Amino acid sequence: MCTVSFLxxxxxxADFIFTSNRDETPTRPARLPNxxxxxxxxxxxxxxxxxxxxxxxxxxxxxxxxxxxxxFVKHQHLPPYSRSRGRLIPDFLELxxxxxxxxxxxxxxxxxxxxxxxxxxxxxxxxxxxxWDGNELHRRExxxxxxxxxxxxxxxxxxxxxxxKQWFDAWLVAQAGSFSQEAIFRFHQQAGVGxxxxxxxxxxxxxxxxxxxxxxxxxxTLQLRxxxxxxxxxxxxxxx
Numbered sequence: 235m236c237t238v239s240f241l242x243x244x245x246x247x248a249d250f251i252f253t254s255n256r257d258e259t260p261t262r263p264a265r266l267p268n269x270x271x272x273x274x275x276x277x278x279x280x281x282x283x284x285x286x287x288x289x290x291x292x293x294x295x296x297x298x299x300x301x302x303x304x305x306f307v308k309h310q311h312l313p314p315y316s317r318s319r320g321r322l323i324p325d326f327l328e329l330x331x332x333x334x335x336x337x338x339x340x341x342x343x344x345x346x347x348x349x350x351x352x353x354x355x356x357x358x359x360x361x362x363x364x365x366w367d368g369n370e371l372h373r374r375e376x377x378x379x380x381x382x383x384x385x386x387x388x389x390x391x392x393x394x395x396x397x398x399k400q401w402f403d404a405w406l407v408a409q410a411g412s413f414s415q416e417a418i419f420r421f422h423q424q425a426g427v428g429x430x431x432x433x434x435x436x437x438x439x440x441x442x443x444x445x446x447x448x449x450x451x452x453x454x455t456l457q458l459r460x461x462x463x464x465x466x467x468x469x470x471x472x473x474x
Contacts, residue, residue: 235254235256235257235258235289235300235302235303235386236255236257236269236303236385236386236388236389236390236436236443237254237255237257237361237383237384237385237386237398237422237434238252238253238254238255238300238350238383238384239252239253239381239382239383239384239402239418239421240252240350240352240361240376240381240382240383240420241253241300241381241413241418242359242378242379242380242381242413243250243411243413243450243451244412245450247417248354248355248356248357248358248359248378248451249450249451249452249453250298250352250354250359250378250450250451251413251414251415251418251448251449251450251451251452252271252300252350252352252448252449252450253419253422253446253447253449254289254290254300254346254446254447254448255417255422255434255435255436255443255445255446256280256289256290256443256444256445256446256447257386257441257442257443257444258356258390258393258432258441258442259440259441260442260444262282262284262444263283264280264281264283264285264297264319264444264445264462265280265281265282265337265467266280266460266462267279267280267447267458267460267469267471270282270288270291270324271396272287272317272328273324273326273328274328274420275293275323275324275325275326275328276293276326276327277291277292277293277294277299277323277324277327278291278292278293278294278405278471278473279291279292279323279447279458280445280447280460282297282320283297284320284473285305285316285318285319285320285321286318286320286321286324287320287321287322287323287324287325288320288324289301289320289323290323290447290449291323292449292456292458292473293327294456294474295352295355296300296331296353296355297326297327297351297352297354297355298351298352298449299322299323299326299349299350299351299352300349300350301319301320301323301347301348301349301350301386302347302348302350302385302386302387303319303345303347303348303386303388303389304346304347304348304386304387304388304389305346305347305348305365305366305367305368305372305387306367306387306426307364307387308387308388308391309345309346309367309368309387309388312343313345314339315343315345315443316340316342316343316344316450317340317343317345319344319345319347320423322347322349325339326339326349326351331353332351332353332362333434336364336373339378341366341371344366344368345367345368346365346366346367346368346387347365348363348364348365348386348387349363349364349365349366350362350363350364351363351364352378354451358378358462359378359379360375360378361375361376361377361378361382362374362375362376363376363384374427379411381402381406381413383398383399383402385398389436389441390432394412394432395430396436397414397431397432398425401421401425401426401434402421402425405421409465413433413461415448415450415452418448419446419459421434422434422435422445422446422448423435423461435463442463443463444462444463444464445460445461445462445463446460446461446463447459448460449456454474455472456472456473456474457470457471457472457473458470458471458473459471
């Protein structure tokens with residue numbers, strides 16, 4: 235939930251690569267990606283048994299969704315909250331998409347979050363960034379023809395996020411405008427300077443990177459790659 239990248243992947247249609255490092259307490263396990271059926275929603279991705287939802291997923295047809303903890307700055311954790319942030323993905327899909335979600339969803343009482351919404355159902359992508367600061371929802375349309383990187387406000391200061399952005403910008407230059415899922419997955423595994431508190435695969439003891447998820451739509455295929463950091467096996471799933 236804590237470092238996320240978006241890359242336009244070129245090619246025909248709305249090709250993209252969307253990758254997320256989940257930084258979480260290692261005592262909070264996750265299930266491997268699978269199709270989930272939840273009330274009025276159906277989606278594919280890893281799942282969190284504690285929340286009954288996920289931090290990363292797709293409906294396989296139009297929407298790719300990812301959650302980061304926090305909005306703009308680190309906030310004070312003050313439970314109980316009205317609803318787990320992990321419910322955002324199934325709730326969004328049950329409501330049928332962005333317009334209904336924005337018009338009807340009850341954000342009050344939820345812990346702050348950043349919710350990234352990719353609409354890849356047309357010939358061009360749309361990328362929307364929603365930030366709930368605990369009192370107000372902030373919407374920002376991002377250019378889906380450009381690369382982007384986000385860092386969780388709860389774990390990284392603005393200065394630390396800027397350092398990670400510098401690594402990302404240097405990686406972009408090295409790629410010379412040609413992006414592959416394998417290359418960005420490797421960046422999410424290896425980028426850093428040997429500082430476990432800051433590197434993309436981070437480890438601060440009670441919180442560390444537990445998995446990496448990457449969804450790529452390229453050349454009329456949709457593939458999700460998933461790695462549990464403590465496991466040597468990387469999983470690949472072809473959705474179409």
